[in-house]
Amino acid sequence: MTRTMMSTFKAADMTGDRLEGGGKPVACGNKSTGCNDPRSDQFCAMSARECGLIDRSKQMLCEPPQGPVVMLIVLQPIQVGRERMMMECGNMSDHLPSRDGLDVIKTGKGVGAEVREIELRTLDDEQFADLRQAWLDNLVLLVRDQSLADADLIAFSRRFGDLDLAPIQESGRRFVEGLPELYIVSNVLEGGVPIGSLGNGEAVWHTDMSYVEVPPQASALYALEVPPTGGNTSFIDMYDVYDTLPDALKVRIAGRRVKHDGTYNSGGFLRQGVTPSDDPRESPGSLHPLVYTHPETGRPALYLGRRRNAYIDGLDLADSEALLDELWSHVDGDRFGWSHEWRKGDLVLWDNRCTMHRRDAFDPAARRVLHRTQIKGTGRPA
Numbered sequence: 001m002t003r004t005m006m007s008t009f010k011a012a013d014m015t016g017d018r019l020e021g022g023g024k025p026v027a028c029g030n031k032s033t034g035c036n037d038p039r040s041d042q043f044c045a046m047s048a049r050e051c052g053l054i055d056r057s058k059q060m061l062c063e064p065p066q067g068p069v070v071m072l073i074v075l076q077p078i079q080v081g082r083e084r085m086m087m088e089c090g091n092m093s094d095h096l097p098s099r100d101g102l103d104v105i106k107t108g109k110g111v112g113a114e115v116r117e118i119e120l121r122t123l124d125d126e127q128f129a130d131l132r133q134a135w136l137d138n139l140v141l142l143v144r145d146q147s148l149a150d151a152d153l154i155a156f157s158r159r160f161g162d163l164d165l166a167p168i169q170e171s172g173r174r175f176v177e178g179l180p181e182l183y184i185v186s187n188v189l190e191g192g193v194p195i196g197s198l199g200n201g202e203a204v205w206h207t208d209m210s211y212v213e214v215p216p217q218a219s220a221l222y223a224l225e226v227p228p229t230g231g232n233t234s235f236i237d238m239y240d241v242y243d244t245l246p247d248a249l250k251v252r253i254a255g256r257r258v259k260h261d262g263t264y265n266s267g268g269f270l271r272q273g274v275t276p277s278d279d280p281r282e283s284p285g286s287l288h289p290l291v292y293t294h295p296e297t298g299r300p301a302l303y304l305g306r307r308r309n310a311y312i313d314g315l316d317l318a319d320s321e322a323l324l325d326e327l328w329s330h331v332d333g334d335r336f337g338w339s340h341e342w343r344k345g346d347l348v349l350w351d352n353r354c355t356m357h358r359r360d361a362f363d364p365a366a367r368r369v370l371h372r373t374q375i376k377g378t379g380r381p382a
């Protein structure tokens with residue numbers, strides 16, 4: 001019997017209809033199973049994994065189908081753990097794998113991926129390394145159906161590095177008592193006092209805490225209560241935004257720095273202890289390069305922070321405003337972004353160095369409670 005492995009295992013598209021249905025067998029187009037789906041062999045092989053040709057719950061990832069099958073090996077760079085898979089599958093008769101790599105499924109939008117079938121509380125070191133790489137590759141990760149106490153969320157976040165203390169809330173409180181790393185995003189009032197920040201309104205495009213000199217490298221947001229509709233969080237890939245800027249515009253912003261304002265938060269609320277100012281030259285904040293070279297991937301990203309009170313250092317205010325407006329006109333969430341509709345138990349982790357995010361408004365009568373941690377940055381953006 002001739003067995004040559006076919007395994008593209010390209011990360012699937014979460015928008016693909018064949019991924020609906022909770023893993024029920026569907027026509028996958030795999031010729032070895034007689035499927036008649038006309039799509040390409042590459043897609044076919046990917047979907048074979050989804051349709052049960054390889055049953056992740058009961059079989060080894062590289063278990064071959066029965067009968068003489070000719071398979072090709074096509075590596076794709078987005079399958080986390082692929083090297084281990086290939087190593088393990090290289091001698092199928094003698095070295096069956098102990099487990100597969102992470103199940104990483106791209107959103108099919110401009111950014112982000114879902115990682116399925118993992119439990120964040122119990123990741124081993126190898127799984128965590130794969131998850132971290134998937135995060136760097138996809139910028140934003142969604143992990144559903146988690147059950148995390150605050151201590152679990154903090155412990156998981158600490159695996160990425162030291163944590164920032166949560167910013168002081170609009171009410172002047174820092175939440176939660178005894179857990180200063182934890183920030184609560186919520187519209188809920190208890191005794192007339194908000195338990196968290198940002199209310200129920202829109203939160204505009206921003207990067208978390210970029211008004212400090214060393215902004216956090218990542219944020220993790222975990223959903224405890226979500227409204228039935230609204231309150232989606234959208235993310236945008238700022239690598240792609242930079243990459244697609246006109247060359248002349250890239251030249252104009254090369255070497256320039258922009259002030260990331262610290263007067264208002266993304267919900268438009270005045271930060272505690274700050275004297276309000278709408279003169280961006282005078283407002284508090286930090287200057288960062290407009291083009292931020294990611295310290296781990298080496299890729300350049302447009303680093304805008306937020307629009308309100310932004311100021312490009314060294315320019316007349318009018319010229320700064322005009323250039324910022326021009327840059328912000330390229331922040332196209334439909335083209336480069338993905339909007340996440342929350343469910344209870346969702347954990348979303350994003351790279352704060354190369355993405356921005358925003359939130360839709362939602363019904364003020366509905367409850368929305370999310371807990372957030374932030375992993376400290378490793379140095380000033382450069």
Ligand SMILES: [Fe+2]
Nearest residue numbers: 207208266357
């Ligand atoms: Fe944020």
